[in-house]
Amino acid sequence: DAGVIQSPRHEVTEMGQEVTLRCKPISGHNSLFWYRQTMMRGLELLIYFNNNVPIDDSGMPEDRFSAKMPNASFSTLKIQPSEPRDSAVYFCASSTGTGRGYTFGSGTRLTVV
Amino acid sequence: GESVGLHLPTLSVQEGDNSIINCAYSNSASDYFIWYKQESGKGPQFIIDIRSNMDKRQGQRVTVLLNKTVKHLSLQIAATQPGDSAVYFCAENRGNNNDMRFGAGTRLTVKP
Numbered sequence: 001d002a003g004v005i006q007s008p009r010h011e012v013t014e015m016g017q018e019v020t021l022r023c024k025p026i027s028g029h030n031s032l033f034w035y036r037q038t039m040m041r042g043l044e045l046l047i048y049f050n051n052n053v054p055i056d057d058s059g060m061p062e063d064r065f066s067a068k069m070p071n072a073s074f075s076t077l078k079i080q081p082s083e084p085r086d087s088a089v090y091f092c093a094s095s096t097g098t099g100r101g102y103t104f105g106s107g108t109r110l111t112v113v
Numbered sequence: 114g115e116s117v118g119l120h121l122p123t124l125s126v127q128e129g130d131n132s133i134i135n136c137a138y139s140n141s142a143s144d145y146f147i148w149y150k151q152e153s154g155k156g157p158q159f160i161i162d163i164r165s166n167m168d169k170r171q172g173q174r175v176t177v178l179l180n181k182t183v184k185h186l187s188l189q190i191a192a193t194q195p196g197d198s199a200v201y202f203c204a205e206n207r208g209n210n211n212d213m214r215f216g217a218g219t220r221l222t223v224k225p
């Protein structure tokens with residue numbers, strides 16, 4: 001099992017550009033989560049999906065952020081337009097359901113200059 | 114200027130000693146808890162979990178204690194090793210939904 005796979009590992013972009021982060025969850029996991037980690041706020045839940053359906057997006061900071069899960073094996077987190085304060089490590093995690101531990105990906109370190 | 118950010122609690126122990134990392138959770142309805150370990154440059158890694166119907170659970174070199182009365186969770190690491198150096202997070206599952214909320218974390222440093 002390759003685990004949760006995120007790409008890219010590192011992304012440097014200019015302010016105003018669109019950024020797309022990608023995640024492939026573990027096969028058979030029906031829940032997927034996007035987290036953001038910063039020194040200021042720690043680990044924050046942005047949005048999560050159950051069976052490809054967004055359940056709670058209350059953690060998405062603003063309309064510039066959007067997430068999709070077109071199928072059980074792929075999800076994207078898009079920021080458009082990006083701003084320097086979006087710089088963070090973005091983690092994707094998946095699990096088999098309620099009351100189960102998550103498996104995290106290695107994260108995408110985003111730097112917006 | 115002064116940098117503002119999370120000031121992680123830190124714990125420094127000598128190799129071979131036991132470590133105890135503490136966590137207070139906020140929601141009395143939380144019924145599932147997990148400890149995660151995060152090494153530099155990596156994602157959080159599952160260590161051990163416990164459900165609210167238990168007050169203690171043991172793994173290999175690790176023990177989690179849950180005190181629901183005071184909403185407190187602890188992680189005990191026996192015979193701490195340099196490889197245990199990392200940031201440790203507790204996480205709580207709030208009720209029937211499927212999202213977990215993470216604490217601020219504690220940085221453990223093991224001195225050889």
